[in-house]
Amino acid sequence: MPDLHRFHGGVHPREGKSSTSGNAIQTAPLFEKYIVPLQQHIGAPSKVTVAKKDRVLRGQLLAEPGGFVSAAIHAPTSGVVSAVGDCLGPAGTKVPAVEITADGDDIAAEPLAPIAAWESTSPEDLKNRIAEAGIVGMGGAAFPTHVKLSPPPNKPIDVLILNGVECEPCLTADHRLMLEAPDRILTGARILARVLGVSQVYIGIEDNKPDAIELLTRKTEGTTITVASLSVRYPQGAEKQLIYALTGRKVPTGGLPMDVGCVVQNVGTAAAVAEAVTEGKPLYERVTTVTGAPLVRPGNWRLRVGTPLRTVLELCGGVKYDPAKIVFGGPMMGLSVYSLDIPVHKSTSGLLLLGPAEVAQFTSQPCIRCGRCVDACPMNLLPGTLSVEIENERFDLAEEDHAFDCIECGCCAYVCPSHRPLVQHLRRAKSEILAKRRAASRRS
Numbered sequence: 001m002p003d004l005h006r007f008h009g010g011v012h013p014r015e016g017k018s019s020t021s022g023n024a025i026q027t028a029p030l031f032e033k034y035i036v037p038l039q040q041h042i043g044a045p046s047k048v049t050v051a052k053k054d055r056v057l058r059g060q061l062l063a064e065p066g067g068f069v070s071a072a073i074h075a076p077t078s079g080v081v082s083a084v085g086d087c088l089g090p091a092g093t094k095v096p097a098v099e100i101t102a103d104g105d106d107i108a109a110e111p112l113a114p115i116a117a118w119e120s121t122s123p124e125d126l127k128n129r130i131a132e133a134g135i136v137g138m139g140g141a142a143f144p145t146h147v148k149l150s151p152p153p154n155k156p157i158d159v160l161i162l163n164g165v166e167c168e169p170c171l172t173a174d175h176r177l178m179l180e181a182p183d184r185i186l187t188g189a190r191i192l193a194r195v196l197g198v199s200q201v202y203i204g205i206e207d208n209k210p211d212a213i214e215l216l217t218r219k220t221e222g223t224t225i226t227v228a229s230l231s232v233r234y235p236q237g238a239e240k241q242l243i244y245a246l247t248g249r250k251v252p253t254g255g256l257p258m259d260v261g262c263v264v265q266n267v268g269t270a271a272a273v274a275e276a277v278t279e280g281k282p283l284y285e286r287v288t289t290v291t292g293a294p295l296v297r298p299g300n301w302r303l304r305v306g307t308p309l310r311t312v313l314e315l316c317g318g319v320k321y322d323p324a325k326i327v328f329g330g331p332m333m334g335l336s337v338y339s340l341d342i343p344v345h346k347s348t349s350g351l352l353l354l355g356p357a358e359v360a361q362f363t364s365q366p367c368i369r370c371g372r373c374v375d376a377c378p379m380n381l382l383p384g385t386l387s388v389e390i391e392n393e394r395f396d397l398a399e400e401d402h403a404f405d406c407i408e409c410g411c412c413a414y415v416c417p418s419h420r421p422l423v424q425h426l427r428r429a430k431s432e433i434l435a436k437r438r439a440a441s442r443r444s
């Protein structure tokens, strides 16, 4: 199926996928220590259910959801809880965490009961299972999946979209999963469609992954699932852009996909849903691309949640030379991290090492009003204007100019000839505005 609709803006960064796109997923061996963060999803932190010195088994509950918008967290292996404290998150802040010293036996806890007859199981029971298994969006956003599957009655859903776009340069984990676990992904798609009560399902894949398009098209022939081949353009994998590309529906300013009858789930999330339902397996591991020129052996790895980044690099043979930057995620939307003590999260799609030659040092210059950022912005914002407002601390103006619509895709900064830190400005504006709102609500 050709592209249906072309979203505004976007850019074409160097893809950088060839060093891992042909690498089959490898399963990491067991390690000695796992540090499992209790805040690795959008929403309330999870509440710990174990104590120091407790013995735990693989898949056992470590923390229960701290509210409806939260997620359960499970042990990645068997061992002893050696600490309940804090760990460093990718944003550089401390988050509560449970440290497990593995016993090396990897003994599984009593699994959740597999639901073999899911086609006749109620949508509510399937949704409860997805929540019980701690499934969150695995494309990077980490939004609890059961929440996305619970739209209010006045927001009817008629389209489910599986996101196999993987438009972030350098990442190939979703590509490999589509090639190596297509049936699991399709089972997950059918389960998600049953929960939502929809029959129209799209799988969006960019045309730089022709083998995945061909395989999934063949496997969905004669079904209500449509595999859509999309021309490569970043950030096509962002929800609002993907919905428009596939359906022509525009999510309104400040709105959500459910406002236009859509739910979007990553292909990795669909695979995790299938495992949770048909095997009773909680989400305690995921596929992550580990790549970059300084790395000895780039690859795609099935990693347990809680594996420290230091261990991940050792797994890949270490580095040929010191990286200038380590990015948690992809080069466009990932976070630059300064510690290898940070562990793998449920949402860690990639770990990217950049060498000195790949990290340009620029000094930000004044805006020359060239308009390139406006042309590139997929959300139709005025990034240059917003940036000046934010520099002048006019957060009120930035809010009026829809700063909250920014999806932090980085397209504006990518094209800016003045090398202005546009995304950082937008992030600052959002946090300042939210802090002011919180302060105002405490006063009232």
Ligand code: SF4
Residues within 6 Å of the ligand: 376, 377, 378, 379, 380, 381, 383, 405, 406, 407, 408, 409, 410, 411, 412, 413, 422, 423, 426
């Ligand atoms: S303003 Fe936000 S949404 Fe627009 S290009 Fe920049 S980062 Fe992307």
Ligand code: SF4
Residues within 6 Å of the ligand: 366, 367, 368, 369, 370, 371, 372, 373, 374, 383, 384, 385, 387, 412, 415, 416, 417, 418, 419, 420
């Ligand atoms: S691309 Fe940079 S220099 Fe050009 S208008 Fe935008 S902020 Fe200004």
